[in-house]
Structure formats: C-alpha cells, structure tokens
Amino acid sequence: MTNVFSYTSNTTLSEVAARIRDAEAVLITTHAKPDGDAVGSSLALRRAIDAMGKKAVVALAGPIEYTLKTVMGDDPVLVDSAPDSDAFDLVLVVDTGSWNQLAPMREWLEPMTDEIIVIDHHARGDDLAANRFIDTTAASTTIILVDLMDALGVDLTDGSIGSIPEALFIGLATDTGWFRHGNADARAFATAARLLRAGVNKNRLYQALEESYSxxxxxxxxxxxxxxxxxxxxxxxxxxxxxxxxxxxxxxxxxxxxxxxxxxxxxxxxxxxxxxxxxxxxxxxxxxxxxxxxxxxxxxxxxxxxxxxxxxxxxxxxxxxxxxxxxxxxxxxxxxxxxxxx
Ligand SMILES: [Mn+2]
Incomplete structure (x- = not known):
C-alpha cells in the first residue's frame, strides 16, 4: 500500500477554533520574506488571540518590505530570532505549508509537528503538520481567517488602525492585486465590503503599500x-x-x-x-x-x-x-x- 501525501484539509475551522480556545500560548508563523497576506494573517491571528487573553507571539523570517512595515502597527513581532518553542502549546502556520518557504524556521518547527496547524490557500505543500486547513478557492489566507474569526466569535466591527479587520484587509487586498487579479471573486469583494464597513481605511493602506516607493x-x-x-x-x-x-x-x-x-x-x-x-x-x-x-x-x-x-x-x-x-x-x-x- 502506498501513501501518497495529499495537501488537503484534514481538519475543520470549528476544530481549529476549538484548538485555539483550548490553547494557553500560541505561536504564529508564516513563510520567509513575508508578503501582505502572510503579515496580515499573522497579525490578525495575534490580535484576536491576544484579545482572548492568551499569549500570542508572531515569529517572522525577513526581510520584510519597508512599505509593509509601515502598516504593521506596534504589535510585538519576533523577526529573525527563534522563539522558545517549549513555551507554546499550539503553532499556527499561515499562508504556506512548504518547508522550502519555512527553511529559517525548520529547526524549531520540526520538533513541534504535533502542535502545528497549517492554514493555507496554496495548492502545494508538505506534510509538516498534524493538522491542515487548506482552501485553494480562497483569494487570500486572511479570507479563510475571517471564517475562523467568526467561528471564534471574534468581533470584526472595529476597523481602525492596528485592528484585526485592517490586518485581514491587508492580506486580501495585496493577494488580489487590489482586487484586479483573477482570484478577486464575489467572496473577496463581499469580504472586502464587510471589512470596509467596519471602518478599514483602504486609501491609507493603498498609499502606504503601493504609493510609497523610493x-x-x-x-x-x-x-x-x-x-x-x-x-x-x-x-x-x-x-x-x-x-x-x-x-x-x-x-x-x-x-x-x-x-x-x-x-x-x-x-x-x-x-x-x-x-x-x-x-x-x-x-x-x-x-x-x-x-x-x-x-x-x-x-x-x-x-x-x-x-x-x-x-x-x-x-x-x-x-x-x-x-x-x-x-x-x-x-x-x-x-x-x-x-x-x-
Ligand atoms: Mn497568500
């Protein structure tokens, strides 16, 4: 009997939500050289889990684009330094499930396989986590996280600077090329509408991310x-x-x-x-x-x-x-x- 690994979901968002509710300390990471979706996903989760009164730490491997840094707010984020893996009982890997893209984190991620949940919208990835939620129809990973936030009962009605809706919007807007690319479907626009209604300032984000080059x-x-x-x-x-x-x-x-x-x-x-x-x-x-x-x-x-x-x-x-x-x-x-x- 052969076991061909298939990069598909083996868990549900309500199970992921239950795991987050049960966790005391959550480590969040994403692919090296994170893009807007990677950073937006990480920050949205950190802010939501922090608001639930739990320890939530984001560990990123740079470099991080200058423009992206300007919209990251003042969330505490570890950049290019290994977290104390023992301090966490759950690891969320977002916007990737591939060792190739997680090379700088591999040393501290690999021993934690059982604690890892991958949340991703890419078609390919590795068998690096006990649990995966993969939705390749989602325009961004943050669009999956909107459903997760709903399952967790997280309030998404305050879209001010540094908010959860803002982080979700950053991922959605950048991964769709500001709603121009083929993945900008009805779900993407409906989610954008919801986040804008919450007060996310898209003009500020657009200028900061797309009109701030040297x-x-x-x-x-x-x-x-x-x-x-x-x-x-x-x-x-x-x-x-x-x-x-x-x-x-x-x-x-x-x-x-x-x-x-x-x-x-x-x-x-x-x-x-x-x-x-x-x-x-x-x-x-x-x-x-x-x-x-x-x-x-x-x-x-x-x-x-x-x-x-x-x-x-x-x-x-x-x-x-x-x-x-x-x-x-x-x-x-x-x-x-x-x-x-x-
Ligand atoms: Mn993405």
Missing part, C-alpha cells in the same frame, strides 16, 4: 523594461535583471515586488516572467498570467503554477515563483525554452 523603484522598472523580450509568438513577456543592474542603482530584491506585472498592460501578453539575480548562484523567477475572460481560447490561459513546478517552484494558477541555484544567463535560456514549449 525613486529607485522607477530606475528599477526602467532597467526591467529595457530587458523585455517576447516569446511564445508574442504572448509571453520575459524580463531579467542581473547583479550589476541591482548594484548600479542601489536596488535589492525587495524592490522588485509587483514589477513582474508591468507587461500585463499589453493586450497580447498572457504570461509574464521576471528573472532576477542579485547574488552569485541564486536566481529568482516570478511568474504571472492573465485569467481567462471567456472570449479567448484555452491555450491563452496559462497555469503558471505548472510552469513554476518545472523549476521546482509553485504557487497559484496566475501567480507563482521559483528559485534556481544557477546564474542568470542559464536561467534565461531555460525559461525561454519553457515558455516556447507551453
């Missing part, structure tokens, strides 16, 4: 667009940045967020790939694709999760990533080939 960002975009080439009969965009590009303008990998989407403004483009290398021997791939509109052929909808898997990466159908232990020219060659083959 001039370096434009210099970086200029370099990226300069590298643009088309593949797959003009339906794929491929862009690349090498170590000298980064050093010339004093930019780093963290400055690249969202840049992969630039070519999407072109009608014919269905898929976009950004290949970036800031340090020797490590190249990062970001994949994006446009969702179907119902008026194009099936071949026009590219599943970049499958594409990323060819490079040992993964993600969602329309947003995925991978890391390669090779240099830029070789990575470009491999991606060019893969794009022309799909």
């Amino acid at each position: 001039p370096t960002r434009l210099a970086l975009e200029s370099k990226v667009l300069n590298s643009l080439e088309f593949a797959r009969n003009g339906s794929a965009a491929l862009m690349s940045l090498g170590p000298s590009d980064f050093s010339e303008i004093g930019a780093s990998m963290e400055d690249l967020t969202g840049v992969v989407n630039l070519p999407m403004s072109v009608s014919a483009i269905r898929v976009s790939v950004l290949i970036a290398q800031a340090e020797p021997g490590l190249t990062k791939l970001s994949f994006r694709s446009k969702p179907g509109t119902g008026v194009e052929t099936d071949e026009d909808v590219v599943d970049v999760n499958l594409l990323a898997q060819r490079f040992d990466g993964g993600g969602h159908k329309h947003a995925a990533g991978a890391r390669l232990r090779i240099d830029l020219p070789q990575a470009i060659e491999m991606v060019r080939e893969a794009l022309n083959a799909i």
Whole structure:
C-alpha cells in the first residue's frame, strides 16, 4: 500500500477554533520574506488571540518590505530570532505549508509537528503538520481567517488602525492585486465590503503599500523594461535583471515586488516572467498570467503554477515563483525554452 501525501484539509475551522480556545500560548508563523497576506494573517491571528487573553507571539523570517512595515502597527513581532518553542502549546502556520518557504524556521518547527496547524490557500505543500486547513478557492489566507474569526466569535466591527479587520484587509487586498487579479471573486469583494464597513481605511493602506516607493523603484522598472523580450509568438513577456543592474542603482530584491506585472498592460501578453539575480548562484523567477475572460481560447490561459513546478517552484494558477541555484544567463535560456514549449 502506498501513501501518497495529499495537501488537503484534514481538519475543520470549528476544530481549529476549538484548538485555539483550548490553547494557553500560541505561536504564529508564516513563510520567509513575508508578503501582505502572510503579515496580515499573522497579525490578525495575534490580535484576536491576544484579545482572548492568551499569549500570542508572531515569529517572522525577513526581510520584510519597508512599505509593509509601515502598516504593521506596534504589535510585538519576533523577526529573525527563534522563539522558545517549549513555551507554546499550539503553532499556527499561515499562508504556506512548504518547508522550502519555512527553511529559517525548520529547526524549531520540526520538533513541534504535533502542535502545528497549517492554514493555507496554496495548492502545494508538505506534510509538516498534524493538522491542515487548506482552501485553494480562497483569494487570500486572511479570507479563510475571517471564517475562523467568526467561528471564534471574534468581533470584526472595529476597523481602525492596528485592528484585526485592517490586518485581514491587508492580506486580501495585496493577494488580489487590489482586487484586479483573477482570484478577486464575489467572496473577496463581499469580504472586502464587510471589512470596509467596519471602518478599514483602504486609501491609507493603498498609499502606504503601493504609493510609497523610493525613486529607485522607477530606475528599477526602467532597467526591467529595457530587458523585455517576447516569446511564445508574442504572448509571453520575459524580463531579467542581473547583479550589476541591482548594484548600479542601489536596488535589492525587495524592490522588485509587483514589477513582474508591468507587461500585463499589453493586450497580447498572457504570461509574464521576471528573472532576477542579485547574488552569485541564486536566481529568482516570478511568474504571472492573465485569467481567462471567456472570449479567448484555452491555450491563452496559462497555469503558471505548472510552469513554476518545472523549476521546482509553485504557487497559484496566475501567480507563482521559483528559485534556481544557477546564474542568470542559464536561467534565461531555460525559461525561454519553457515558455516556447507551453
Ligand atoms: Mn497568500
């Protein structure tokens, strides 16, 4: 008999809520280099569990984008330091279930497998926790957490700065590209409406997260667009940045967020790939694709999760990533080939 691991739920949200109610001290963590959904999920849980009178600690592995830091409030958060694992009787891992993305935490997470509950919306992950709640139809992990908060009876009517609804909104807004991406469905908009009704200030969050870049960002975009080439009969965009590009303008990998989407403004483009290398021997791939509109052929909808898997990466159908232990020219060659083959 073979046991093929399947990254699907083996628990329910009411069971997760019961585990949180029974816990005395909860440790919360998420993928390294956390994005808005990872941070929003972690903070929403911390604030909710803290309000229940329990100890709740968030442990993050950086770097954390500057813009994200400005909306994190003054919650106590451990960054790049190992928590005292013995002090916790429950661990919540959010927005990932993959060792790849939890490498900095693996040493202290692995002995706690029985205490871990993964809450995630990704399609792939590892067998790293006794319990998992996976909903791949959720636009963000925070949208799953709204249901969990309801199961816990957490009040979501105060959306002021530093509130639980605000943290939930940050995850939802950023993971949907501010409600533009294919995952922004009716549930996402309904949840957004509920959080806005609670008073979440979306204009403040949008400016803090999307309109607070340094001039370096434009210099970086200029370099990226300069590298643009088309593949797959003009339906794929491929862009690349090498170590000298980064050093010339004093930019780093963290400055690249969202840049992969630039070519999407072109009608014919269905898929976009950004290949970036800031340090020797490590190249990062970001994949994006446009969702179907119902008026194009099936071949026009590219599943970049499958594409990323060819490079040992993964993600969602329309947003995925991978890391390669090779240099830029070789990575470009491999991606060019893969794009022309799909
Ligand atoms: Mn997410």
